[in-house]
Amino acid sequence: MRRSPTFRAVGKETSLERSKIRILLLEAIHKSAVEQFTDAGYDNIDHVDRSLADDELARRLRGVHILGIRSRTEVTARALEHADKLIAVGCFGIGTDQVDLAAAEIRGIPVFNAPFSNTRSVAELVMAEVIALCRGLPERNAAAHEGRWLKAVAGATEVRGKTLGIVGYGRIGTQVGMLAEGLGMRVVYHDIEAKLALGNASPVGSLDELLGRADVVTLHVPETPRTFHMIGTEQLARMRKGAKLINAARGTVIDIDALVDALASKHLSGAAVDVFPEEPASNDQEFISPLRRFDNVILTPHIGGSTTEAQQNIGVEVAAKLVKYSDNGSTVTSVNFPEVTLPEHAGKHRILHIHRNQPGMLAQVNAVFSKARINIASQYLETSPRIGYAVIDIDAERPVSIAIRKELDAIDGTIRTRLLY
Numbered sequence: 001m002r003r004s005p006t007f008r009a010v011g012k013e014t015s016l017e018r019s020k021i022r023i024l025l026l027e028a029i030h031k032s033a034v035e036q037f038t039d040a041g042y043d044n045i046d047h048v049d050r051s052l053a054d055d056e057l058a059r060r061l062r063g064v065h066i067l068g069i070r071s072r073t074e075v076t077a078r079a080l081e082h083a084d085k086l087i088a089v090g091c092f093g094i095g096t097d098q099v100d101l102a103a104a105e106i107r108g109i110p111v112f113n114a115p116f117s118n119t120r121s122v123a124e125l126v127m128a129e130v131i132a133l134c135r136g137l138p139e140r141n142a143a144a145h146e147g148r149w150l151k152a153v154a155g156a157t158e159v160r161g162k163t164l165g166i167v168g169y170g171r172i173g174t175q176v177g178m179l180a181e182g183l184g185m186r187v188v189y190h191d192i193e194a195k196l197a198l199g200n201a202s203p204v205g206s207l208d209e210l211l212g213r214a215d216v217v218t219l220h221v222p223e224t225p226r227t228f229h230m231i232g233t234e235q236l237a238r239m240r241k242g243a244k245l246i247n248a249a250r251g252t253v254i255d256i257d258a259l260v261d262a263l264a265s266k267h268l269s270g271a272a273v274d275v276f277p278e279e280p281a282s283n284d285q286e287f288i289s290p291l292r293r294f295d296n297v298i299l300t301p302h303i304g305g306s307t308t309e310a311q312q313n314i315g316v317e318v319a320a321k322l323v324k325y326s327d328n329g330s331t332v333t334s335v336n337f338p339e340v341t342l343p344e345h346a347g348k349h350r351i352l353h354i355h356r357n358q359p360g361m362l363a364q365v366n367a368v369f370s371k372a373r374i375n376i377a378s379q380y381l382e383t384s385p386r387i388g389y390a391v392i393d394i395d396a397e398r399p400v401s402i403a404i405r406k407e408l409d410a411i412d413g414t415i416r417t418r419l420l421y
């Protein structure tokens with residue numbers, strides 16, 4: 001039986017087997033996650049195909065060490081109160097708003113997600129839309145479905161040689177740029193940070209300059225106060241007549257009423273929108289948008305990152321982070337926790353001490369070891385305004401006794417301790 005991280009030192013040197021670490025996966029998380037866990041020796045997995053309401057979640061969380069959710073399960077402070085053993089939460093997707101992150105943090109529970117797994121999927125959708133808009137596919141497709149035959153050259157162009165303007169040259173923006181260059185497009189971009197150009201892309205001095213140069217503008221910025229309605233009446237007026245606009249970033253980035261006006265006046269010849277200021281909460285609800293009346297607008301239900309590959313990647317990425325945290329204590333990329341990168345700890349015992357961020361904590365932790373005459377081999381500490389995360393490695397010849405664990409737990413301000421053998 002493989003030995004594993006332990007959460008409770010029962011006796012002198014006892015580890016909890018990985019098979020006793022209970023994992024609850026909700027909302028039909030991709031099987032790639034299950035494989036990732038079982039490959040690492042974690043096979044005590046309860047795999048549920050739906051989300052759980054608060055009461056049921058609270059009940060089911062008792063005794064669970066690791067929780068995996070997608071976007072529909074709300075993890076509230078109340079539910080976390082019932083999570084007596086929980087060490088980590090994995091959000092199998094991008095967003096983490098569904099978890100009360102502060103409540104998790106103060107209980108010593110890091111939350112992980114997968115911010116990069118669907119980058120390529122979004123970029124591919126955007127490129128499909130660039131071509132579709134340049135060929136006037138949306139309106140021709142809509143007409144054909146109604147029995148109208150819109151065979152005409154007017155309004156149909158190749159993308160080769162056209163200029164793509166990318167606003168937000170981050171993970172997705174750069175991928176879009178590379179794909180667009182592969183199709184022979186000229187790529188210009190605007191970002192508030194200095195970004196190294198990939199391929200032959202070139203930065204422009206301002207958003208206004210980009211809007212004035214691009215045949216197609218695509219938005220890849222995050223939702224921030226600065227990006228709220230960053231494309232409004234004024235910016236749309238700066239775009240070239242007949243240009244196209246794509247938004248697969250966040251719904252608040254475009255002023256939708258201004259876009260409606262620009263389409264109605266035919267200043268823009270088309271648009272593709274994947275994200276909206278208000279989106280239906282489920283597939284049963286009607287999608288309401290003033291953009292529905294335009295045949296030359298591609299409307300998609302926030303599916304930029306929704307592909308089989310992205311789901312699979314998300315399963316692997318988040319499960320790997322949870323396994324790493326459980327095995328080794330690393331909190332790198334956690335969204336609510338001090339980030340600590342840790343080496344392997346072969347030949348060492350590792351003690352994780354999560355505490356409220358108050359003066360003198362580390363001194364008190366170290367005092368416990370020096371009193372027991374245990375030499376600390378290495379030590380790591382990171383803090384957030386609310387908590388501190390200290391990791392202490394000691395030589396394996398000196399096992400941590402239950403008495404030491406008790407002393408660490410007794411330090412005022414301790415949230416939890418874990419021992420990894």
Ligand code: NAI
Pocket residue numbers: 094115118119122167168169170171172173190191192193195220221222223224226227230248249250274275302303304305306
């Ligand atoms: P990222 O963080 O890698 O890149 C964003 C870039 O925008 C950064 O380079 C940043 O410096 C830049 N930026 C920030 N504020 C700006 C401003 N005011 N003007 C110009 N540039 C600005 O983010 P990533 O991963 O490329 O994601 C981009 C967007 O795509 C995000 O809003 C994300 O939520 C969205 N997204 C949408 C999906 C969908 O299903 N439609 C799926 C995945 C992401």
